[in-house]
Every structure is written in structure tokens, then in C-alpha cells.
Amino acid sequence: EAPEEVVSFRNGAQLTLGTWKEVVQLNFVRHCLQSGFQIQLLTNDTLQMMFGADGRILNANGGLSQLEKRLYMSKGSEAAKEAHIDLTRRRDKRENVKNHFLTADGEDI
Incomplete structure (x- = not known):
């Protein structure tokens, strides 16, 4: 066989x-x-x-060149920076919501 x-x-x-x-x-x-x-x-x-x-x-590949990979997928790319900022904002907001009861003046978040 x-x-x-x-x-x-x-x-x-x-x-x-x-x-x-x-x-x-x-x-x-x-x-x-x-x-x-x-x-x-x-x-x-x-x-x-x-x-x-x-x-x-x-x-024959339709993939990205080395330079394109670096621009789109690296830690220093604009997309990665935006994702990092968004994650930080959501994390801060979540912490503020958890600690809202600690504010004495009752200000909204």
C-alpha cells in the first residue's frame, strides 16, 4: 500500500x-x-x-512583509498604543466604580 x-x-x-x-x-x-x-x-x-x-x-503568500508586520503588530504600533490606552481607561473606570462608595461627596463617576 x-x-x-x-x-x-x-x-x-x-x-x-x-x-x-x-x-x-x-x-x-x-x-x-x-x-x-x-x-x-x-x-x-x-x-x-x-x-x-x-x-x-x-x-506565493498574501501575507504581510516584515515592515508591515512591524508597523501593524508590534508593541510600538499605533493600534497597540490605542489598545493600551483603552485598556487603561477601562481599568481605571472599573476601579472607580468599585471604590465609588468611598467618596463622601457623592460625585458621579
Whole structure:
């Protein structure tokens, strides 16, 4: 019975291997490269040829560039700063509501 091994990538692309030869090669390369396996398979022409993968399809991603990731997802991004300010405001309001009974003059929050 022929095995079927599927390698899934972060960008949603998949590589399906259907022979014992390819599966044994895949396991050997995975063992040798360990955590660098996927990036090597995405960029290394020899590995792509070995497994019959098309590098253009594997590398076709609609993701963000490194600069875009830094602008949108980092702690210093505007969205993160706004979220931090909003969280601080909600936290302060919650504390004020909990401690409202302590105000002697009865001012509203």
C-alpha cells in the first residue's frame, strides 16, 4: 500500500508525497534540517526538485512583509498604543466604580 504524506505550510500551501521513496527522503531531510526544514523547502531549488514541488506556488503568500508586520503588530504600533490606552481607561473606570462608595461627596463617576 502506497503511503501518503502531506506537508502543510504557513501560507496554506500543501505538498503531497505519495511514494515510499519520497516519504523516506522527507523523513531523512526533516531529521537533518530539524527546525529549518520548511524554510529550506520553500527556498532550496534542490529540495523542491527532489520532492517535485513548485517553488512559485509554495512561496506565493498574501501575507504581510516584515515592515508591515512591524508597523501593524508590534508593541510600538499605533493600534497597540490605542489598545493600551483603552485598556487603561477601562481599568481605571472599573476601579472607580468599585471604590465609588468611598467618596463622601457623592460625585458621579
